[in-house]
Each structure stands twice: as C-alpha cells, then as structure tokens.
Amino acid sequence: KNEVEQSPQNLTAQEGEFITINCSYSVGISALHWLQQHPGGGIVSLFMLSSGKKKHGRLIATINIQEKHSSLHITASHPRDSAVYICAVRSWNNDMRFGAGTRLTVKP
Amino acid sequence: EPEVTQTPSHQVTQMGQEVILRCVPISNHLYFYWYRQILGQKVEFLVSFYNNEISEKSEIFDDQFSVERPDGSNFTLKIRSTKLEDSAMYFCAIPSQDSLNSPLHFGNGTRLTVT
Numbered sequence: 001k002n003e004v005e006q007s008p009q010n011l012t013a014q015e016g017e018f019i020t021i022n023c024s025y026s027v028g029i030s031a032l033h034w035l036q037q038h039p040g041g042g043i044v045s046l047f048m049l050s051s052g053k054k055k056h057g058r059l060i061a062t063i064n065i066q067e068k069h070s071s072l073h074i075t076a077s078h079p080r081d082s083a084v085y086i087c088a089v090r091s092w093n094n095d096m097r098f099g100a101g102t103r104l105t106v107k108p
Numbered sequence: 109e110p111e112v113t114q115t116p117s118h119q120v121t122q123m124g125q126e127v128i129l130r131c132v133p134i135s136n137h138l139y140f141y142w143y144r145q146i147l148g149q150k151v152e153f154l155v156s157f158y159n160n161e162i163s164e165k166s167e168i169f170d171d172q173f174s175v176e177r178p179d180g181s182n183f184t185l186k187i188r189s190t191k192l193e194d195s196a197m198y199f200c201a202i203p204s205q206d207s208l209n210s211p212l213h214f215g216n217g218t219r220l221t222v223t
Binding site for chain 2: 033035041044045047048088094096098099
C-alpha cells in the first residue's frame with residue numbers, strides 16, 4: 001500500500017468549475033506539500049501545511065492531521081491550471097514521500 | 109524566493125559511465141535535497157543533505173550514488189556507473205527559507221538518459 005494516496009488519478013473539468021484533489025497518508029508527518037508539475041516537467045511548490053488551511057489566489061489547501069487527509073481546491077478553474085498536482089509528505093525523519101499525482105485537464 | 113539552477117538540462121550517457129549532475133542555489137543553503145522521477149512514475153526521494161553531510165537517504169541511494177558540495181555553493185549528485193534504470197529526471201530542491209519548515213523550491217531538473 002502506498003503511504004501517500006491521491007484521488008482522483010485523472011480529472012477533467014470545464015473552465016470555471018470548482019476542483020478538489022484529495023490526499024491521504026498513512027505515516028506520521030511534520031509537514032505536507034502540494035506541488036504542481038507542468039507538462040515540461042518543472043515542479044513548483046504551491047503550499048506547505050502542517051495544520052489548518054492556506055489560501056493563495058484561487059488555490060486553497062486544507063489538512064486534517066487527525067484524519068491524515070489533505071485537500072487541494074481550485075476555484076474558477078482555468079485551462080492554465082492544467083498540470084499534474086502532487087501531494088508529498090515530510091516524515092519525522094526528514095525524508096519525503098510522494099503521491100502518484102493527479103493529472104488535471106481544464107477544458108475551455 | 110531562491111532560485112535553483114540545474115545543469116545540464118539533458119544528459120545522455122552510455123551504460124557504465126559516470127555522470128555528475130549539478131545544482132546551484134542562488135544563495136547559500138544548509139539544507140538540500142535530490143529527487144528523481146522515472147518517466148511516467150511518481151517523484152522519489154533520494155537524499156537529504158544538511159550542513160555538508162547526508163542526513164537521510166532512501167533505499168534507491170545505494171553505493172553507486174554520492175553527493176558533494178565541492179566548493180561551498182554547488183551541489184553535485186554523482187552516479188558512478190550508470191545503469192539503464194537510472195534514466196530519469198533528477199531534481200534538486202532547497203527549502204525556500206533554509207528551514208525544514210518552509211516550502212521547497214525545485215530546480216528545473218536534469219533529464220538523464222542512459223543508453
């Protein structure tokens with residue numbers, strides 16, 4: 001069983017839709033990261049969370065430590081949001097475990 | 109926000125050859141990470157480096173791999189004798205505020221192709 005599970009694996013949405021990507025993990029963590037990987041392969045850090053909720057523009061990330069679950073929300077989605085979104089957790093011994101990613105396609 | 113430059117962007121090498129992948133953060137950092145991503149697969153942790161020493165490494169990071177900070181700013185990942193399965197995208201990353209409790213900033217990656 002993967003230590004970091006993301007759902008869905010693939011997601012297609014129409015422009016303007018509200019999008020939710022979920023991440024569940026099974027290990028103890030010190031922090032959770034949401035990353036965006038562009039088609040060219042580059043990785044950008046979106047959020048780092050250890051509790052609660054963070055918001056940046058149209059992106060919102062939440063984490064529930066007790067339930068070992070995090071969600072990434074995108075409001076008013078746009079085709080430029082099309083990318084792979086990756087959940088990664090930092091365990092207490094400082095290594096990082098990555099989810100398999102959610103491939104988001106937003107159609108105009 | 110710190111910038112991280114990786115060179116080369118693409119390296120093609122023959123099986124059994126040594127390769128050195130380089131990473132240069134725009135400012136001196138104590139923490140440093142290497143990751144890899146085999147085509148079509150998820151990103152995998154290789155090694156974390158703190159204050160000129162390896163702090164954690166994964167099972168992937170075997171004796172074929174080594175990391176160095178040769179001149180106080182550049183970070184290198186060396187693969188001594190490459191195998192076909194080493195073909196992957198290799199990313200270096202640093203915490204944006206040189207603290208474990210800060211977001212990671214990734215380089216653009218080096219695509220390694222072993223033939």
